[in-house]
Amino acid sequence: MKNNKITICDATVHPGEIANLALPLPELYSCAPLFMPIKVIHGENKGPCLVVFSVLKGVELNGLEIANRIIEYLDPSRLSGTIIAIPVMNVYGLTHYPSNLPTGNDLANCFPGEENGTYGERIAYLVTQEILKKADYCIELETGDINHNILPQVYCNFDNTKTKELAKAFQSPVVTNVALEEHKLRQTAEELQIPLLVYQGGEAMRFDENAITLGVDGIKNVMRAIDMLRREPIQEVKPIFSREEEWILANKGGILRPTVSLGQTIEEGEIIGTISDPFGTDETEYIQSPHKGIVVGVNTSPLIYEGLRIFKTASFLDYDKAEAAIEEWDKKQSDSFIG
């Protein structure tokens, strides 16, 4: 069936059109105007509206690249429905690194926003009103923080069956329950009853080709699963579901030498790395895992301070099955993630 036109602010986008839109952002003290680039690919045929966005903190470059590659791939004549892609949601954060917002808070926690609120709340209000309210599905593209290399995984709300099915379709090796309570954007999506997937892979401010390719393929597969693209979804990977993830923190500052790698199962009490004195004076500390889990994130910085996050572990019901699934998935990748 033929698609209808959609309107974002004062711009009407017609079926079959690829529109490059620039959303004016709240003013800064300089006379430099700031715009949020929005790409709308409006399919000729009717279908759902999928919103894909990235760079909420200003540093998630893998997500930016994934969004751009998806935009390049799509042809509106072969698309059922609409893609609204926002490669950079936090333009201020991207251009003012390491600052996030002029007010210092996270853009994610400014949602659903307020028309006359703070800088971030005003952006959030525009996005909620003009973009999110038009969405049937939503995909957030994330990376780990600076120096945090994350095993590609999808977060979703396990209580929502539809979202869980979409998470499977993404074909990432691990699916984890999303943390809603500390993320108001995700809460807003829940309130608007928009199934939301969060894809996380690689580390901030770095391009990770494997994580990017997996993200692009994952979005394409989700689009197939919701009938936006004609092909049947690929179902090669059986993801494993993790209820909980936890960061292990450093008890001492110094040089970190991990002895485990991403995807590896670690036992409670197992030595997973060492922290030594950079000046060779103090004794080397052996880091013991406080619980059983699979390593899904590693701090890649050799220099760490006390209290810094160093290993992220995910807990599973069946570790043998989980580790086997991750290994099997890793073999199918062009470059190994788990080393």
Add this chain to the structure above:
Amino acid sequence: MTNNQFTPKGFLVWLICAFFFLYEFLLRTVVGSFQQQIMHDLNLSSFHFSLISVALFLIVYGLMQIPAGILFNHFGLKKTLVVASVLCSLSSVGFASATHYLVAAGCRMLMGFGAAFGFIGLLISVYNWMPHRYVAIFIGLSQFIGTMGPMGAAGPLEVMSHSAGISWRLIFYCLGGIGLILSCLIMLFVDNNKQKAGKYIILQRPEKTAVYIWKLFARNQLWYIALFSATIYFTVEYLSENEGRSFLLLKGISPASASYMITIAWLGYAIGNPLAGFFSDMYQRRKIVMNLAASMGLVSVLMILYMNNETLLYISFFLLGFSSSGQSIGFATIAEQCKKPFISVGLGLNNALITTLAAINAPVIGLVLDTIKEGNTPSLSEYLTVFNILIAVAATSLLVSLFFIKETFCKSAVEYTYLNLSKSSSKEVVSS
């Protein structure tokens, strides 16, 4: 950076540019109204008269289209138009004073040089000052003015020439004076619409024009659109300026009816321009209007060639003129394929190709006709054989429009569309 709004200043700028376009169009066509007087006073043969009346003027006019775009881009609307208008004015006075063929020819070339800036300048004023969503309507209206002005002025000038005994020299002195008044008006009121952010005027960084123009000309879409514009417009101009009347006479149409049919074609063109622009802007589509115009053009050419019924021929000529207005959509579309500072160059390319196709194709058709008729008066069947070229040209415009030109949806294909938050869609929903 933001979309333009209707302003009295913008309307005034557009109006002055439209008057300059009308003025240069008049300079282009007015010589023909005084053919006998000029040939007598300057002791010219028919060939030499044709050179100063059309050929020399149009050669310079055509060659200057792309450079005109570049000069507008470099010097802005005011400076370029003032110089163009002064050149037109001085060359009119020079032409009026000419006693020798070479001086007259030189003045006509200078006139062609100045006139080359008229249409491009008018289009730039549309892009500079008019709201983007009404661009095609204003381009159509601009074309309408260009067509109707000389048509309206031709009659009184003919009367002056033949009945009142007014000399062509006096007319050209007057035209020189009008040119000077226009130069003053341009100097006083015409300006580029400065892009603003709040109360700041956004300055343009110096760009490496040559590099960008090279990149611009490497874009296939520009050439497709220019080819479409040239092919959709060619037939109406060819039939009215060249063999249209002779062909119709061979079909048994009276000389008066043949002349009317040509006039009807231009009437169709004049009506079609703003109308095509209006529908294109209203439905935010370019390609469909181009497809319809090209289809209508092909059908009307076939009807003109193979129908003998007078009423149907009138309709066909009207449709042919109407379909030619697709070229104004070509101007709107080509601008949407260029970055803002280089819109003038794109418009220049479009106009250059329109002029070049007419300049090349008309003599080619004439040459083929001369070869076929072997010194005799051409027969109807010989005309029909040669006019297959017209069918090919019309078919080219349809093929290019259907398969090569991309829909722009009335938005820039190479720049962002800046959203206006005061017209938020969510607010519209709430208020409705």
